[in-house]
Amino acid sequence: MTLTETRPRAGAPTTSAPDRRRRAWAARGHLTAAGLLTLAFVSPIYLTVVNAFKTQDQIIRSPSAPPVPPTTQNLTDALGRSDKIIQIGLANSAVTVLVSVLLIIPLGAAFSFWLTRRPARFRRIVLAVFAAGLMIPPAVVLLPTIRILTFLHLDHTYPGLILANVGGGYLSFAVFVYSGFLRSIPHEIVEAAEVDGAGRLRTWWTIVMPLLRPATATVAIFLSLWIWNDFMNPQFILGPLRGQTITTGLYLSLGQYTTNYAQLFGVMFLAAILPVAGYLALQKQFVAGLSTGATK
Template sequence: MRQLRALLAIVVSAIFLFPLYLVIANAFKTDPEILRSPAKPPIGPTLDGMSGVLSVGDVSGGLVNSLLITGSTIALIMVVSSMLAFALHMSNSWISNAVGAVILFGLILPTPVILIPVFRVLKYIGLENSFPGLILFLCAYYAPFAVLVYRGFMRSIPRELAEAASIDGASLASIYWSVILPLLRPATASVLVICGVWVWNEFLPPLVLLGPLQGNTVTVGLFRSVGQFDVNYGQLFSYMLFVSIPVLVFYLLLQRHFVRGLTAGATK
């Protein structure tokens, strides 16, 4: 019975993960091999696809851009959303309650709904077609989720702790920096890994907000090169693997924080 269950679990997981396996396996096969037997594992793996895609497409540039954009966005999200969450945590005025409620609404907002005006707003402040513009938008867009996670976590921190420090004469900013922020570390880990994966995978915002002239992210690059690689599957799969490796590694390293953040943010 126990062996049967284990076998069933392995078979079900294998079927379920088959698409992921296809991407990884076929990135290391030659085109004739891929077309003849796509499901076969790469026996005698080749790196032609991987090296080919790096030389043809602007993949390395895209990877650098995506790293830059993802890194800056999540660093900014961490700072601004923990600050807002702390301000909301410490105050009970109607303004802070209203801000808290409006921010929650941001959780359900579909990106296609606001991208046209976001482009206009960025143009108005002179940040259209630029990395800073995209980073600011992504930060604003994912801040609600981060605020939710931080607020949920802060409930376990007694307000008296901050109040005691302020009686001792510390300013709110220094309390935040030296007392609260270190306590928030587990929540910060969750925010960084979850938002990191989401920002890395974003496709429509960079497509629209960076425009055609800028160097773009690795997702937009993949999309633009699909037609180009229609004849070269090895390179297409390699490209897909390049897009996927960073998030897979990031997730595997921090997977405990990933699940905790997704459940903690929502069960409270």
């Protein structure tokens, strides 16, 4: 081997051994951090699933152990409760989520479409106002919301709860998502519809809304999960004696002195079925909406 063959080629990057070791340790550190973060998110789901099929003694003895042997008695007991916590809670939560989302989506999409036709300065001011709806904690505006609903005679009612959902930060989130997505739609499409004689309402409904399907799926999934998991609004707006969603039902199922963990995990497992099924059904559109909003 000649001396020239052992020399690195001109312009070729060289990496020293310490640099390679640092990169290897950095890659391992990133992998370890990602694994710990994933474990932190997955562990509650794992505990809920495995303990839903274990007896009370098995849960107390070893909560993290797999169910050996598994049992479905917890699910049967949860469905057979005399207070019908699963049936009533799931039905009330499903109706609340469905009506709230069906109102927020067209309102948010229509307002965002109208906002895109306004001057940029006006649009920035309006979006800044809507940003306050996302930044202000819900607990801060809960008391004024209840006072408004009391004035309208809608306190302790499901229409009042739905109105609070529509007028809260959920609408602000929908406006932000739709406004960002509408920037990716060419203005020539809307202008062509107007040239053909279509009005603003018809253009929005027949041209714009079908193009907003990925954004609509994103908004629907986020809002459905947030409203489904909401505890504070149903607890204070409905009250414990006037209504019951699945989250307030879970709270009421906790015993004051003792808790039947087996039945409680069965209730939580059944309460999570509908949101997971909805996400799996819309996940393709959900990912498309996120990727489009990130690149435009």
